[in-house]
Each structure stands twice: as structure tokens, then as C-alpha cells.
Amino acid sequence: MAYTAPTPDQFRARYSAFAALDNVAIQVWLDEGETETASWADDTRARAVMAYAAHRLAEGGQGTGNIAAGVTSFKSGTFSATITDAAASRTGYDATVYGREYLELMRRNFGGPRLAWTPPARA
Numbered sequence: 001m002a003y004t005a006p007t008p009d010q011f012r013a014r015y016s017a018f019a020a021l022d023n024v025a026i027q028v029w030l031d032e033g034e035t036e037t038a039s040w041a042d043d044t045r046a047r048a049v050m051a052y053a054a055h056r057l058a059e060g061g062q063g064t065g066n067i068a069a070g071v072t073s074f075k076s077g078t079f080s081a082t083i084t085d086a087a088a089s090r091t092g093y094d095a096t097v098y099g100r101e102y103l104e105l106m107r108r109n110f111g112g113p114r115l116a117w118t119p120p121a122r123a
Contacts, residue, residue, distance in 0.1 A: 021062060
């Protein structure tokens with residue numbers, strides 16, 4: 001099956017936290033995701049493009065969502081939040097659930113190193 005680039009509507013259907021964003025904001029990151037995944041296999045590429053876009057949007061504070069995973073306490077009055085050390089130490093793609101989904105898809109596409117070896121001839 002040939003690859004078809006995801007649309008903003010498909011993105012919103014997959015990630016409802018970004019339902020209120022306009023097409024332009026979503027398309028910018030979908031386009032960048034297309035570049036990032038240009039060498040990927042077609043069967044997982046659309047999901048990876050959308051996960052990449054969602055991660056970048058979430059990094060920028062876009063979208064709506066629940067309290068982040070790892071929050072152990074939350075106050076509203078003069079704002080106070082406490083998060084676990086594990087959540088605080090997450091960076092890069094590990095910082096969002098969407099980034100972790102992207103990494104999982106990347107691992108499926110590009111497994112570990114592959115080695116080719118010819119054993120020595122026995123005398």
C-alpha cells in the first residue's frame with residue numbers, strides 16, 4: 001500500500017488534545033515530521049509523522065490535556081506543583097507521551113545494529 005501523508009483532520013482524530021488547534025499550526029509540524037521520517041517504511045510512517053507533530057506541539061505548550069504523568073501534588077492558588085524525579089529527568093522525546101510513541105515506532109523501523117561476519121576458514 002502506498003504511503004499517504006496524514007492530514008490535520010486525521011491528526012486531530014488520533015490526538016484529541018489538539019482538537020482546538022487550527023490546520024496551519026498542525027500542518028507546520030506534520031510537514032516537519034514528513035522530513036524527519038522520509039526514510040521510514042510506509043506502514044508506520046503516517047503514525048510516526050503524527051506522533052512527531054504531537055510531541056513538538058506539546059513541547060511548545062499547545063493542546064489540552066490532563067495533569068502530566070509524574071505529578072505527585074498540585075495546587076492552584078499561587079500555583080505549586082511537585083513532580084517525581086523520574087518525570088523531572090525526562091528530556092527530548094522522552095519528555096512527552098507522544099515523543100515516547102515516536103521513539104517506539106523508530107525502534108520498530110530501525111532495530112539494533114546488524115553485523116555481517118564471515119567466520120575464518122578452518123585449516
